[in-house]
Amino acid sequence: VIATHDIRLGIDMGGTKTEAVVLRRLSSAPFEELARVRRPTEAQRGYEHVLEGTATLIEEAARAAGLAELPLIGVGMPGNVTEDGLSKNSNATCLNGRPFRADLRARLGRPIAFANDANCFALAETVLGAARGARVAFGAILGTGVGGGVVIADRGVPKIWDGLQGVAGEWGHIVLEPETGPLCYCTRRGCVERFLCGPAIEAAYAAKTGEKRPLMEIASRQESDPAAREVIDRALEVFGRALAAVIGVLDPDVVVLGGGVSNLDVFYTKGVEAVRRWVFSDTLRTRIVKHQMGDSAGVFGAALLP
Numbered sequence: 001v002i003a004t005h006d007i008r009l010g011i012d013m014g015g016t017k018t019e020a021v022v023l024r025r026l027s028s029a030p031f032e033e034l035a036r037v038r039r040p041t042e043a044q045r046g047y048e049h050v051l052e053g054t055a056t057l058i059e060e061a062a063r064a065a066g067l068a069e070l071p072l073i074g075v076g077m078p079g080n081v082t083e084d085g086l087s088k089n090s091n092a093t094c095l096n097g098r099p100f101r102a103d104l105r106a107r108l109g110r111p112i113a114f115a116n117d118a119n120c121f122a123l124a125e126t127v128l129g130a131a132r133g134a135r136v137a138f139g140a141i142l143g144t145g146v147g148g149g150v151v152i153a154d155r156g157v158p159k160i161w162d163g164l165q166g167v168a169g170e171w172g173h174i175v176l177e178p179e180t181g182p183l184c185y186c187t188r189r190g191c192v193e194r195f196l197c198g199p200a201i202e203a204a205y206a207a208k209t210g211e212k213r214p215l216m217e218i219a220s221r222q223e224s225d226p227a228a229r230e231v232i233d234r235a236l237e238v239f240g241r242a243l244a245a246v247i248g249v250l251d252p253d254v255v256v257l258g259g260g261v262s263n264l265d266v267f268y269t270k271g272v273e274a275v276r277r278w279v280f281s282d283t284l285r286t287r288i289v290k291h292q293m294g295d296s297a298g299v300f301g302a303a304l305l306p
């Protein structure tokens, strides 16, 4: 049996699966992974099912790590909470309008730290990954949606800055083309996300050519296919404009890119050039780098919350 001192448990609630990791802080290395377990989220089976499934997974992870009691717990999940602590903007829609945070704390009888998944990504990359050592880091997710999180080192310890409304870092819904841009689920038109997420790039290519191709294939056709090049160039231009706006406000030391679209190498060459064209500065010293934690960023970031 291992004492729970210096041990933390992270939960990453995704659209399809929920993952748990148990980490022990070591003096020799940042962390040792004691256990990792996962289960399907099954949001379609309703609120009580997700609540009980999450609680059970936490208990199962602690047991798998050989812990006699529950350690410090952090949970990363999509969306946010209202002033009254009710979940909102979650793509697991059965959580919306429900006091998931309070209910999970009550079910397990202990405090639990929560953050949204983009903030967990930014925290994990700042503590353990591509933005290590940054005083201020911006974690930008370009995946099926576009999100982001801000991490600021407080006396050397990186902390999430989520802001008054909890929307700090949410650059995906900065509006670039309010009159003519594509309609967004947030009710506005022309949000950054509508140009920059994977599905938006694929849709732009399909609209231009009448052919449906996956993102990576479009990216690989840039040399041979003018439509592919145009679509990618358009995304890079939006990326440059939007990220320059973020840099204008936050001026972070490092921007870490995550999500499927961030695997396109062109974001680190022509993408950075586009940011340089739009940023309010003669030089761009901001490091714009690829994620290092891969799919584990969410669950590690959650474990770093408490």
Ligand SMILES: [Zn+2]
Residues within 6 Å of the ligand: 172, 173, 184, 185, 186, 187, 188, 191, 193
């Ligand atoms: Zn929007």
